[in-house]
Amino acid sequence: MTTPPDTVAVDSADDKLDIGVFKIAGVVVLGAIMSILDVTVVTVAIPTFQHDFDTTYAIAAWSMTGYTLALATVIPLTGWAADRFGTKRLYMMALTFFVLGSVLCSTAWNIESLIGFRVLQGLGGGMLMPLGMTIMTHAAGPTRIGRVMAVLGIPMLLGPIAGPILGGWLIESFSWHWIFLINLPIGVIALILAFIVFPRDNPEPSQTFDFLGMLLASPGLAAFLYGVSSIPGEGTVKSAKVLIPAIIGLALLIGFVFHALRTEHPLIELRLFKNKSLRFAVMTMTLFAMAFFGSGLLLPSYLQQVRGESTLAAGLLIAPQGLGAMLTMPIAGRLVDKIGPGKIVLTGITVMSVGMAFLTQVKADTPYALLCGVLLVMGLGMGCTMMPTMTAAIQTLTHSEVARGSTLMNIVNQTAGSIGTATISVVLTTLLNRGATLGGKGVPVPPGAPDPSLANAAIGSRYNGQLAHLPRNLLDEGFDLAARAFAHTFVVALCILVATLIPAFFLPRAKSVVPAAADAPAVVH
Template structure:
């Protein structure tokens, strides 16, 4: 084990690559669990004898907890040390996963999902922080590209794995699968990671935390409830407006704390950084367009084309494989050139695939759909890690955790926003299309009415994909404003030498 320990100076594998091997487990688990449960909801509904309105809290509670906990990442990493906090987060996530598999009713499952989310919320921002500490700027694209494999594979494999469990196995396996992976990740982190502590001790920003927690929880609750209750529901409107007001007050409080020279919970002055701002605007739009539209594929494949959950999930496998390939190649290109060289082709591929999905009908061939999903995967693989690199390209080292956690919060919020808006759009547009088609129908037979319903829902799904395409067009415009200067060879050599001296 001497060659593999974190403190060994004669390690054959450089420490920075050991960090990659360790964090890839945690980031994969945390993102996988956000998607794997979606296809299992019908099985859970049957197991707990409940309706979908109550069951959606299994997802909503997880999202709310993540939104509340993620902004605290920088504080706990500062006070506990990055390694110790990463291990604690892994332990919470693994314990929560085991408890979820043991849940005996819906309330206990929701509570255990919160425990799971407390750990999962910080795993990805901590992974990015650990990487950016160890890799010099000219290698961060490759490093984040490799780790992004987990982030890209998880949402693609999740529906397939969840669909298999729904069709052929028992639902607790969804959660139990995380336990051995989590134990391996904890052991690796304990043995291989080096502790990193900040010399400057942060004080906990209680007012900022309360305002952020209330604001994010209210907004995420409103967005999640809008999919079932509708946007005109009074509770949805009250919580949404209240959440926005809380976040507005949060901005005032955090800026005032920062201007006094104290450390806020979230340093919003990061948005004065041009690459960080432009990258996160693009990140928000891409998250809305892609992760929000993940709900559309199961509707199309299962409700309209008659596939089961497992068969529907298989269509995401070309997306996963293509995204992995694009992430590895794109990471090298980001290091060699600059992020926009990868981002522009990625957005074009994503836009092309979205356009084709917006044109999909009840008779679109399955081989063509597989090709479209593969193109979508190539686009996705060119987007996530270059945006992370560009967002943190000019951020100070001591702000890596702040910046990466803020980046993650934006992704949480706009994933929920995308799901809420697109789900509501499908419901409302389906009613309009079905009404219009029914008025044109001369015969009212059962078969004709079923055809009208299917055609109306198909048109509604197409409308939702068109809205996603608009988001990608706006993201293309935002990427035009990203300006990241590539380090010169001399600067790259100096940074590499500094990294060697720091960790020798």
Template sequence: MRSDTQTSGIGGVPVAAPAPTASDKIPAHVWRTAGVVVFGAVMGMLDTSLVNIGLRTIGNDLGASLATIQWVASAYLLALGVSLTVCGWLARRVGVTRLWLGALVAFTLTSVACAFAPTAGWLIGMRVLQGLAAGLMIPAGQTILGQAAGPQRMGRVMGVVGIAVVGAPAIGPTIGGLMLAHWSWEWLFLINIPFGLIGLALGLRYLPESSGMPMQRLDVLGVVLAGGGVSAVVYGLSEIGTTGSVTSLSVWLPVVLGLAGLAGFLTRALRSERPLLDVRLFAIPGFRAATTAGFFAGGAMFGVMVLLPLYFQVLHGTGLIRTGVDLLSYGVGGIVMLPLGGRLTDRFGGGRVAVVGNLAIAAAVLPLAFLPADANGILIQFLLFVAGMATGVGAMPLVSSAYAAVRREQLPDATAFVNIMQRVGGAVGVALAAVILSRAAAFGWSPAAAYHLAFAALAGLSLTASAASLVLRNQQRRASRLAATGGAGATLDR
């Protein structure tokens, strides 16, 4: 147990470490590690928004219907859900740095294969492999950062990664639109090559060495239950946007099967001494509270990211490139605020910061539920900028708190759970907006009224995330009091 991350309470029970001081500077090697990991995060997050923009163009060039070419996006997300469940096992088996480097290489090579895909079927197959690589690369990078930074610096370091999480999807439509306007769709994938090569060179030079350890055999049934369950739930929820109904067979059947698979995995994991993923992490109050709040925060964040482009294109009649430009204020707001959000998290605790941040997100999104379709553009840009800033102090502090609540050796499983909860929460947020928009005509609503209700619903998710963050804040206060008095039973919740 490292003395710089935890102190021991009565009976060796871990207690909260003291709050960082203003002089608690982050070593240069940690910032170098963060800079390297950001390359992988940018690739994974930017790739999704770039490819989604080009789906129609890709389908026309490959002679595939829209229903078929949609699988280019869906296959990526489903594969990502599967690999998230084995990330922790692989990190322990081969070492987290080796896993990140291998996933980076695989992501880059599959990007090349996607660019030269001769048919839609080939492209979909390569996107499956690319999604598997991304599902390993993102949590592995977060594990490396968490182990390098330690709990007292987690907020500031994760704030750097958050720039990619918030900024890349926001600028993706602009970059994708400009690329499609001047180049062929293949460049949507080829752009990953320089990122991959630079990331590999920097990773080999600067990332800390890690080695694996002898492990039990991979629990294949656990992978099927957990990976298949997550993927089925995400797929079923995403089908709501296609069918416009929650009663469609393609919606409820995958969700029911997915939940059954997850229930089976949970039962199996609780009975196993060394499960595929350690579900007992949810017995840690700080981790449980942070991931629960992160579920709702992810729903609001991903829902807003999907709803905003449609809002501009449908209600304001803007083109693809102009829509991307209009979304820049949201990404810029997040980029500006994330470093400060990280510092506030390390100083005051992620729970307190996330309570305020998610309230601010709701306050910025809720006016969009009342503005008319011809609302002043400057006002809308101001609201988006504020929403982006609020996201910087609403979502990432929850991630930092979840990682700070567990021990170093538990980080591989913790990062997998955090990403799974965010993904499923994001699918719920997107599905919620899709149901409202698709049912508007059936209830006789105008398009403006439908978007108003959708924004109000997403603001409600942010309020729920704020309420859940309040639970996290209370857990962190309790841990701090126990640490100050030398009491037992506190976990590292900062």
């Protein structure tokens, strides 16, 4: 493949990060942090949407679901579109769609219009992360990719933590419109900088578009994720709302696998799994994403439901996790470029597992100082895990394979995260429903009304005035039972995290070998 005109071939002896790479990384992070924050920032606004638009919680939650499904629909198209139109043009187009969707969301006049505009926003946002990975990989080359991927890891790790904090502050200080309007100035700046900083495109639109693959992969992934994301709301996997879309989606995805292996240029290049490094990186990322996103659901819920903290306070208490990750990510990135990702990822998972083991003993009165210390330790491990694993998948790919590899890893991350969140939600809900009930403790329950568990009654007392007047000893017992349910659910997340050590053991433990010069990644100087 021809090297872009404003780049030069990789020189393995010259692996120092220069100002050009840092400029590209900065622009990519600007776009990535907006799209990732928007997944979580809307979470805290759902009750506000419910009130302002006079709708139910289930319908208001579609402002999140619609965005997520749009992401899932467009991600599979990114690899082909990047080859066809060029990464710079496609990135700017995706950013434009995202900013336009954000502005339209701020003008929504009812819940239906908001959901529609969120879908438009997601169509742009879904491409930003895989395109950002591709652009940065091309700019850095395999000998420097660990360090620049560490930069890209900042929004990926901080998004789930910073989103609720930012959303809560904007809604409390201004209005819900500003959780979308804040993207306008940032997006415009990112667009201008992308036009100036990103290298010129040199697309090679020789491959035909895999239309059948699109009809199988995009709706298949969206339907499967819709079914999986419906599990927490339904409380069971046996619901038709879960089973029907999940089975249809799975059938379409299986059909795509058979199609992709027989097609010369499939929409998603599954033959990349022949690459041993990518294969084990995908397995590692699958398990890690399940544990990371699943446990990420537990922490704010525990702080708000069991400890009674506000959304803003809960976000601030979780902040040490992000701080720990920021401390180790640059170090891990540099070490990955020198000794390979294998040892770094194993160390990171081990450190995270030690921290999560403490969370399996969490109680209703666990000191916040201890919790923050544990989260700091987990953050130190996180910084050594997610992006080094991404690096392991990408660094051995050739220039022409990077866009498809980035797309594949983002699909894995999105799918595994949804499965992990749904799994942890079902486990937690099941455990909260167990144990003593109000009726069993002698509290009168109206005929025909459900008899809630003490744990659910205690949590409900945070929001329900009648439940708040229950005897103090019953509420204390209920909060203890609720904390125990969270602790036992952390055990499930810990088991998934420990299992991640198995595929991580096979990740490369040496400095990557630069691909042949004829197809080597381009490096910006």
